[in-house]
Amino acid sequence: MNSGVLGDARILWRLLRGKPAGGSHAENLQAFYGPQADGYDAFRARLLHGRHAMLAALEVMPGNVVVELGCGTGSSLDILDEQVDGLGRLILVDLCPALLDKARVRAAGRSNVMVIEGDAARWRPPAIADRVILSYALTMMPDWPRVVANAREMLRPGGRIGVVDFHLPEAANPVEKLFWRNWFAHDGVDLSSARLAELRRQFPLHFATEERGPVPYLPGLRVPYFSFLGIRS
Numbered sequence: 396m397n398s399g400v401l402g403d404a405r406i407l408w409r410l411l412r413g414k415p416a417g418g419s420h421a422e423n424l425q426a427f428y429g430p431q432a433d434g435y436d437a438f439r440a441r442l443l444h445g446r447h448a449m450l451a452a453l454e455v456m457p458g459n460v461v462v463e464l465g466c467g468t469g470s471s472l473d474i475l476d477e478q479v480d481g482l483g484r485l486i487l488v489d490l491c492p493a494l495l496d497k498a499r500v501r502a503a504g505r506s507n508v509m510v511i512e513g514d515a516a517r518w519r520p521p522a523i524a525d526r527v528i529l530s531y532a533l534t535m536m537p538d539w540p541r542v543v544a545n546a547r548e549m550l551r552p553g554g555r556i557g558v559v560d561f562h563l564p565e566a567a568n569p570v571e572k573l574f575w576r577n578w579f580a581h582d583g584v585d586l587s588s589a590r591l592a593e594l595r596r597q598f599p600l601h602f603a604t605e606e607r608g609p610v611p612y613l614p615g616l617r618v619p620y621f622s623f624l625g626i627r628s
């Protein structure tokens with residue numbers, strides 16, 4: 396069990412060391428997240444804000460085919476909880492084997508949940524999707540415009556996309572922008588306002604909010620993030 400202060404210390408050490416940049420994108424993700432996999436959920440529950448509200452707004456329906464791109468450890472399974480049993484299929488996709496191992500443990504015994512190793516920019520589901528989820532994943536995907544286009548393509552007309560991620564508000568002052576951009580770049584998170592703008596463009600029918608939430612161990616610091624709900628036209 397890797398919980399509590401010791402688990403947090405391991406995660407913080409990895410975050411301080413930053414995401415390696417030497418190998419392929421998949422290799423770098425594995426090198427970064429492999430040592431964090433045990434403590435990932437406990438730490439990220441306090442850092443990745445807005446996931447519960449985004450998944451509630453997505454309104455998954457019985458029988459739906461739901462795809463999560465960049466699923467990590469599959470923590471959305473816990474958030475969706477009993478709704479998962481009624482789904483047609485929940486497909487969890489990620490490029491990092493260490494985090495997918497955790498997702499497989501979560502999905503064990505659920506015959507309608509598939510866990511897939513694949514690249515969100517290219518992977519396509521076997522059936523058209525009713526819902527697509529991207530939770531704190533777009534900012535870690537180098538080819539994110541292609542991921543947004545791919546997500547749109549896999550959705551049926553009227554289907555919904557729910558996205559929550561770190562963000563740089565247009566209104567932030569230049570010093571704050573510089574601070575957050577550098578802070579996140581160290582861990583492979585590319586911060587800008589471009590993702591929210593592209594989502595708005597690709598999904599003209601949408602609802603979006605820009606918010607802030609606390610950062611573990613850093614009282615007073617409020618990290619900006621956005622929530623986005625789009626409907627495929």
Ligand SMILES: C[S@@+](CC[C@H](N)C(=O)[O-])C[C@H]1O[C@@H](n2cnc3c(N)ncnc32)[C@H](O)[C@@H]1O
Nearest residue numbers: 465466467489490491514515530531532535536
């Ligand atoms: C910050 S984690 C978020 C995980 C999870 N969605 C959550 O909310 O806890 C970002 C995830 O995106 C995955 N990822 C990054 N690039 C990817 C890509 N091109 N295709 C699939 N997954 C990718 C990483 O492996 C990682 O699991």
